[in-house]
Amino acid sequence: MRIEEIIEIIGENFFLAFIAVVVLVILFYFGYFIVYRKLLGGNKKISKRQLLVGTMLMGYVIMVIGVTFLGSRGSNYQGWIGLSLFNSYREAWHNASVRHWQFVILNIVMFVPLGTLLPLLHAIFQKIKWTVGVAIIFTLSIESFQYVTGFGIFDVDDLLNNVFGAIIGYGIIMGFTRMRSKGFQQVIKYNIPLILIVFLFSSLLTYYHLKEFGNLSIVPNKKVDMTQVTTILDIELEESVISAPIYKAPVYTKEEGDLFATTFFEKKGIHVSDMETIYYQNEGIYRNDLRFKALGGSYDYTDFSIYNEGMKPKDVDEETLINRLMDLDIVIPQDTFFKKMETGAYKWNAPNIVSDNQLIDGELTVRYYEDDTIKSIENRLITYDKIKNIEMKSELEAYEELVSGNFHTTLRMKK
Incomplete structure (x- = not known):
């Protein structure tokens, strides 16, 4: 607040x-x-x-x-x-x-x-x-x-x-x-x-x-009452402990967010010498057009001319979209999945793409219009850097915690 x-x-x-x-x-x-x-x-x-x-x-x-x-x-x-x-x-x-x-x-x-x-x-x-x-x-x-x-x-x-x-x-x-x-x-x-x-x-x-990795929001505040719950297990669970990589999302300062917004608008040909900005705890809103999140660097952009009379979305091929995005320094990672959602609306999905010591996850959604410009961008593609490998709980240990009620729930007590 x-x-x-x-x-x-x-x-x-x-x-x-x-x-x-x-x-x-x-x-x-x-x-x-x-x-x-x-x-x-x-x-x-x-x-x-x-x-x-x-x-x-x-x-x-x-x-x-x-x-x-x-x-x-x-x-x-x-x-x-x-x-x-x-x-x-x-x-x-x-x-x-x-x-x-x-x-x-x-x-x-x-x-x-x-x-x-x-x-x-x-x-x-x-x-x-x-x-x-x-x-x-x-x-x-x-x-x-x-x-x-x-x-x-x-x-x-x-x-x-x-x-x-x-x-x-x-x-x-x-x-x-x-x-x-x-x-x-x-x-x-x-x-x-x-x-x-x-x-x-x-x-x-x-x-x-x-703390090295901070806290996990999924850690339960209290145990769930499981006395009235019956659990049935029909598979064999692994008892062995495995290791898994830990990746960290980038965190941007307010100054870095300002620089990103300024560069983005300059690429769009928008004058930003006196840019109205509203700062929240973990994000900044620039000119009411661009919302940039400090954790991960994801952002939303909307050109409000889409509401002008007669402005309609337009279908276009993937190559044209990629070229338009490159003009804004937005690069589509390899191995993403491209999908048309509706007229003029397209999405690239990157499901945990691992490359060297990085992981790319998320999706990018754009909307293309008849004046041959991209007027809406929802960039949720985040590149995580690998920190190290750590040991995970075994399947059996995780199951035993669930049975004991040691899991996160949003339910509250209601009379």
Whole structure:
């Protein structure tokens, strides 16, 4: 999730929170100053700090509710529940995905303001048990409402992360307010949870980058319940261990992606001195025409003149297509399979072509039009470099893991 996406989500819900807070402030003013103080003669005063913090707390709660229930997900998760503790951490670790880790971290960060504001609101919340208690009730209410309405999944990891975020917020504000009177040691003491989470994530990141091949997304987060499953085996499985080559896809930097896009458009005769570019985590979008992926170097290109009136696809022979592609520095590997899909649409398929210490895999799809140009390219041909040979699991070992439920599945627990 990009910073722009986070800012957009906050912006979408800020106006709602602002309007709601204004309404609630007006109602509070009427109830407190008019009804309680004047009509009922109440004498209990509320400090300016409590009014300010209370207003901020109301705005925060409304924004959390808006982000949680008024997003674009819709009511699509009726009955979904996740009771496997730390499942989101295992999923993020196995996928090695920044986006997965972002959701974990955002669930923590989202409740930091709650832990920060409550001790400022009232002295009772300066005792951590009361702040944690409110955090538990609040996040439990959110998760339960998500479960009932289907606007999300009841997930114990969300409960854990939210409460931990509130504890971090509590530590930050208590350490700051007690620093003058009790010294820097108290700041460290209160912020142990924050130090712990920073150390944990830093250690995981360091350990991952020290691993030779990273992680596999197909590694299961938990075992599948196989008690109601019957397995039948009517073939003999090999027990011997075999070796297989490991290949690595190229990874391109942002600068290399920019250079590729500039060169590509120059080959197309397109002026790119002021090229509009949008960068995502692992890809860049150039002029809205070209999408280049950093991992592997695959890309999509669309010339939007295909939508012009009268523009129609045209059939052409393979040799002409190859010559047009060579003008764009696109070379078709040997031993690929050529196929016509429909009028003007063609595909080359490279099914694991091994050459020396490289492996070429994927496919290339192009669309040719009546003005004798290629206006659409989907290049999924990736050249992998061989790293080394490693030992694989035997067929029998792999089968035993499947029988034991040790395999990846996208299914979630549903009541």
